[in-house]
Amino acid sequence: MSPRLEWRVATLAGVRQETPTALTLLLDVPGWPGHVPGQHVDVRLTDEDGYSTQRSYSLAAPADGDRVELTVQRVKGGEVSEYLTDTFSVGDPVELRGPVGGWFVWHPSRTAPVLLVAGGSGIVPLMAMIRARRQARSRAPFRLIHSVRSPSDQYYASELRRATRDEGGLDIATVYTRSAPTGSARPPRRIGPADLELYGWPPQFEPTCYVCGPTGFVEKVANTLVGLGHDPRRIRTERFGPTGD
Amino acid sequence: MGIVSPGFRRRRRDDDVQLPPGQYLTEDFPVLSAGPTPNIPLDRWEFVIASETGQEYRWTWDELQELPAEEPTVDIHCVTKWSKLGTSWRGVSLDLLMEDVETTADYALAHSYGGYTTNLPLEDLLDGKAWIVYEYEGSELAPQHGGPARLLVPHLYFWKSAKWVRGLQLQEFDELGFWESVGYHDYGDPWREQRYAGD
Amino acid sequence: MTQEYQDGNALAGPLAELFAVDVTAATGRCVSCGDTRRVADLRVYGHALGWVARCPSCEHVMLRLVRAPDAAWIDLQGTLSLRVPLPPA
DSSP, X not given: OOSSOOOEEEEEEEEEEEETTEEEEEEEOTTXXXXXXXXXXXXXXXXXXXXXXXXXXXXXXXXXXXXXXXXXXXXXXXXXXXXXXXXXXXXXXXXXXXXXXXXXXXXXXXXXXXXXXXXXXXXXXHHHHHHHHHHTTOXXXXXXXXXXXXXXXXXXXXXXXXXXXXXXXXXXXXXXXXXXXTTOSSOSOOOOHHHHHHHSOOGGGOXXXXXXXXXXXXXXXXHHHHHTTOOGGGEEEEEOTTTOO | OOOOOTTOOOSOOOTTSOOOTTOEEOSSXXXXXXXXXXXXXTTTOEEEEEOTTSOEEEEEHHHHHHSOOBOOEEEEEOTTSEEEEEEEEEEEEHHHHHTTOOOXXXXXXXXXXXXXXXXXXXXXXXXXXXXXXXXXXXXXXXXXXXXXXXXEOTTSOGGGXXXXXXXXXXESSOOOOTTGGXXXXXXXXXXXXOOBTTX | OOOOOEEGGGGHHHHHTXXXXXXXXXXXXXXXXXXXXXXXXXXXXXXXXXXXEEOTTTOXXXXXXXXXXXXXXXXXXXXXXXXXXXXXX
């Protein structure tokens, strides 16, 4: 690998609608060097005047040759996410550099229990870990807690349903913050200690915890995990910031 | 610069207006912050000009409000390439604040609540070129745009117009400010496109 | 309540232009309060003239990075030391 990170030109090969406001972009990147689940890329847009802006997006799946996947949540007023979800079309080029990030990653060779906690589109890098676990036939015990506003905001729903059925050692819980499916025992509310105790691992199991989502969500979940007795050194976090656009 | 993204446009533009080189017109007012927005209670707010001899000239919030105000309407140019035309402000001219200040200093380092600094030649703050403003478009200046009060020096790139301004240190030497010390231009004239050190 | 910052993971790309190792996995000590923090956990104000990374404990600026078209400036005055994990020699 070249030590110096360079911008590459990727081409949009296809899209998948994940939720009413989120799309997965399937991109072909000639010479892609491969990546570890949890890593991200920087995407750069430039207009005719030379105005240019960049954002970070998590890779949603393990690499498949030169093909990489990004899931982009459309943020109202976000000039990059609105372009990528509304205007960017199959066959269009886009500049991308990566993979980058060596901290918020899971190596499929690890066997320790893993707790994944996602707020909204924070599931994207965690989904890459779940997919890499399947690809590597890992037996590492995984639990995912996904906090979403309503049932229509669930990402990767059918794939995750299949995965919990077919893959041993993977448990998935969805908690709803605004509206829950009918018949749901848990009323809609923000994620709290009871959810993390019920759907997570006891601290004695010493799981590695990955928490990803909006800044406020991540602060709250990470503090709650510490409060429940999890070692801060085993909690890894990734925050989108104000807009995540 | 990279390849052009097909169909990607910055939000608004207008080719008819004369703008500094490399600038584009914007209608909104982007917020750029290097840190958290400070919360400054008005009863504790003060503005201090400190001369090179250590003499200090202070104004409380109420004292600033009692000074004759001006209402400049000016164009502003951000080094990140947006320009906004005809913005209107209300505040006190630095000529007035500097009137009784005894100094032979050539430079000023503006300090802000929250720790931000920016450096300017003192002459760029005088002769009707700079203000301490506390209203924007007829309303009190919002915290994310620098309220309660910010420096306004519209003939230089907008990072020189320090948000949350707290005072000026006058000195005989030029001391680099927050952005000037990590690569941004010492002076920052948009019409000469002085973005980075060496431009 | 507005959360105006991202975290240090966002620095991975900009720093990878300059360094051969992944600096976001390194641990830095804050000059101001002495806390040690993973670079990935710093508070990053990125929609500005450059990237400004602050200590989550005391908000002191630990790292600044400015990217011009043909150069980058990095300032680590606020970081007393940086512990960079490396594979065993």
